[in-house]
Amino acid sequence: DAGVIQSPRHEVTEMGQEVTLRCKPISGHNSLFWYRQTMMRGLELLIYFNNNVPIDDSGMPEDRFSAKMPNASFSTLKIQPSEPRDSAVYFCASSLDAGLAYTFGSGTRLTVV
Amino acid sequence: GESVGLHLPTLSVQEGDNSIINCAYSNSASDYFIWYKQESGKGPQFIIDIRSNMDKRQGQRVTVLLNKTVKHLSLQIAATQPGDSAVYFCAEKAGANSKLTFGKGITLSVRP
Numbered sequence: 075d076a077g078v079i080q081s082p083r084h085e086v087t088e089m090g091q092e093v094t095l096r097c098k099p100i101s102g103h104n105s106l107f108w109y110r111q112t113m114m115r116g117l118e119l120l121i122y123f124n125n126n127v128p129i130d131d132s133g134m135p136e137d138r139f140s141a142k143m144p145n146a147s148f149s150t151l152k153i154q155p156s157e158p159r160d161s162a163v164y165f166c167a168s169s170l171d172a173g174l175a176y177t178f179g180s181g182t183r184l185t186v187v
Numbered sequence: 188g189e190s191v192g193l194h195l196p197t198l199s200v201q202e203g204d205n206s207i208i209n210c211a212y213s214n215s216a217s218d219y220f221i222w223y224k225q226e227s228g229k230g231p232q233f234i235i236d237i238r239s240n241m242d243k244r245q246g247q248r249v250t251v252l253l254n255k256t257v258k259h260l261s262l263q264i265a266a267t268q269p270g271d272s273a274v275y276f277c278a279e280k281a282g283a284n285s286k287l288t289f290g291k292g293i294t295l296s297v298r299p
């Protein structure tokens with residue numbers, strides 16, 4: 075089992091550019107979560123999907139952030155336009171059920187300059 | 188202006204000693220709890236979980252204790268090793284379809 079796969083591992087972009095983060099959950103898991111981790115705020119849930127449907131996006135900071143899950147094996151988190159305050163590590167996690175333990179990916183470290 | 192970072196509490200232990208990491212939770216309806224370990228540069232990794240119908244669960248070198256009366260969760264690590272140095276998070280959920288809520292994290296530092 076390859077685990078949750080995220081790409082890219084690192085992303086450096088200029089302010090105003092569009093950024094797309096990608097996630098492949100564990101096969102068979104039906105819940106997928108996007109988290110953001112910063113020193114200021116710790117680990118924050120941005121959005122989660124159940125069976126490819128967004129269930130709770132209350133953590134999405136603003137309209138510049140959007141997430142999609144077109145199928146059970148792929149999800150994207152997009153920031154457009156990016157700002158320096160978006161710099162953080164973004165984690166994707168998946169689970170068999172929203173109520174069970176999550177498996178996290180290795181994260182994408184985003185730096186917006 | 189200068190930003191203020193999230194200063195995680197730190198527990199420093201001597202290699203070989205036992206470690207106890209504590210977590211207080213606030214939701215009395217929480218029925219499932221998990222401890223995660225996060226090493227530098229990696230994502231949080233599942234360590235052990237416990238349901239509210241239990242008060243103790245043991246794994247390999249780790250034990251989780253749950254006291255529902257005072258809403259307290261602890262992680263005990265036996266014979267702490269340098270590889271145990273990491274940030275530890277407790278997480279809770281309340282109800283079958285609810286999501287996990289993570290605590291702020293505690294840094295465990297193991298002295299050689």
